[in-house]
Amino acid sequence: MDILVLVLGILLLLVLIIKFKFNTYVSLIITAVVVALGLGMAPAKIATSIQNGIGAQLGELALVFGFGAMLGRLVADAGGAYRIAHTLINAFGRRGLQLAVVLASFIIGIALFFEVGxxxxVPIVFAIAAEAGVPILTLGIPMAAALSVTHGFLPPHPAPTAISTALGASAGLVLAYGVIIAIPTVYIAGPLFSKLAHRFVPDAFERRGNLKALGPQKTFKLEETPSFGISVLTSLFPVILMAIATVYELVFHGGKLPKTPNGLDNVIAFIGSPSIAMLISLLFAMWAMGYARKLPAKAIMTTLEDAVKSIAMLLLVIGGGGAFKQVLIDGGVGDSVKNLFVGSGISPLILGWLIAVVLRIALGSATVAAMTASGLVLPLMQSAGIQPALMVLAIGAGSLAASHVNDAGFWMFREYFDLTIKQTLLTWTLLETIISVVGLGGVLLLSLVV
Structure with missing residues (x-):
């Protein structure tokens, strides 16, 4: 019965978003209420469950996402991302263009949300492709692969950070394992897949793109942008802090701090927590991308305010996903899923990935798919003793699969590269699916040794 209510709830969510064009956040809350009633929860407790879900989800994430958006905007507005891309492309030369684009996109992708990245x-890729005389998709596919992988696998991005919070996983371990999986995944879905795509959809590689779709672009003079070193350091600062904490815990404490930590343990744990790491990184970015370049305080604060406006709805959607997840847990759906699959022999990691894939195909939003899947597999993960960081990455991989017409990323890629629907399905959709499948393979391999 609980499973039937869940299925009907997801169908309701689909109808509200696709048929009636309801806002995603509003749709999630309505669905959470309807599902809670269907599961037999006491009406007086439904509001509390929804509030708890939103509060628990956004408690730390509001800090991480807010500071992360500010840091990324500071790097972008100062020309730091422009400097990183051009320096790497010049260093690798014509023969290494794809690798340069992958590396630049990976570094920039850690600091910036997917859409901003x-x-x-895209304008940099277009300009470099024209100068080198190569099709724009030859560079566009590796760029999209690197941005998508950071978006799906690596904190402090929304989905992996949100799932880490929901499943109680260490963000540092998710980051460490995520990088291990991300490197081969980007290569396979980027440079390798672009060669294959060029063979079976050659007409897509003849397109010249559509820069007008991007609107007015901010232009930079390379000599006026921050140095390459300071731009990379600023972009990777939160990753460096979380990596230091993770390595310290693994080397000195076997992966978990003792119950009675000493002074150094406390300091490392403090700077390595995602919210504090992002705060310290933001302060460094304000200096490196602002004050050190003689920008007035007012201009810096305006950049921060604009950054927050751009993620306001994303925060609400993640909060709505947390509410839906909490209702599923409080209503017992997670336990029903556990009981359904506990004797099936299916790995909980594969199950988490599969649920996320189905939800991604149905709903379009990777973040909503990931959040809903985390609520369903949490009891199963706990009973099977699965490493939470691996489950985060399995769900993150599943949430990227088969992006199609109900996903904003699909339309962005189609519009910017001026592709037909068929060409977009054969490039972007396949690219995302390859990332998802290869990512799952990486998680399963890692599960054999951790």
Whole structure:
């Protein structure tokens, strides 16, 4: 019965978003209420469950996402991302263009949300492709692969950070394992897949793109942008802090701090927590991308305010996903899923990935798919003793699969590269699916040794 209510609830969510064009956040809350009633929860407790879900989800994430958006905007507005891309492309030369684009997109992708990263990098990719005389998709596919992988696998991005919070996983371990999986995944879905795509959809590689779709672009003079070193350091600062904490815990404490930590343990744990790491990184970015370049305080604060406005709805959607997840847990759906699959022999990691894939195909939003899947597999993960960081990455991989017409990323890629629907399905959709499948393979291999 609980499973039937869940299925009907997801169908309701689909109808509200696709048929009636309801806002995603509003749709999630309505669905959470309807599902809670269907599961037999006491009406007086439904509001509390929804509030708890939103509060638990956004408690730390509001800090991480807010500071992360500010840091990324500071790097972008100062020309730091522009400097990173051009320096790497010049260093690798014509023969290494794809690798240069992958590396630049990976570094920039850690600091910037997917949508911001693609808007920032597409004009650079177009200009470099024209100068080198190569099709824009030859560079566009590796760029999209690197941005998508950071978006799906690596904190402090929304989905992996949100799932880490929901499943109680260490963000540092998710980051460490995520990088291990991300490197081969980007290569396979980027440079390798672009060669294959060129063979079976050659007409897509003849397109010249559509820069007008990006709107007015901010232009930079390379000599006026921050140095390459300071731009990379600023972009990777939160990753460096979380990596230091993770390595310290693994080397000195076997992966978990003792119950009675000493002074150094406390300091490392403090700077390595995602919210504090992002705060310290933001303060460094304000200096490196602002004050050190003689920008007035007012201009810096305006950049921060604009950054927050751009993620306001994303925060609400993640909060709505947390509410839906909490209702599923409080209503017992997670336990029903556990009981359904506990004797099936299916790995909980594969199950988490599969649920996320189905939800991604149905709902379009990777973040909503990931959040809903985390609520369903949490009891199963706990009973099977699965490493939470691996489950985060399995769900993150599943949430990227088969992006199609109900996903904003699909339309962005189609519009910017001026593709037909068929060409977009054969490039972007396949690219995302390859990332998902290869990512799952990486998680399963890692599960054999951790």
């Amino acid at each position: 693609i808007v920032l990098l």
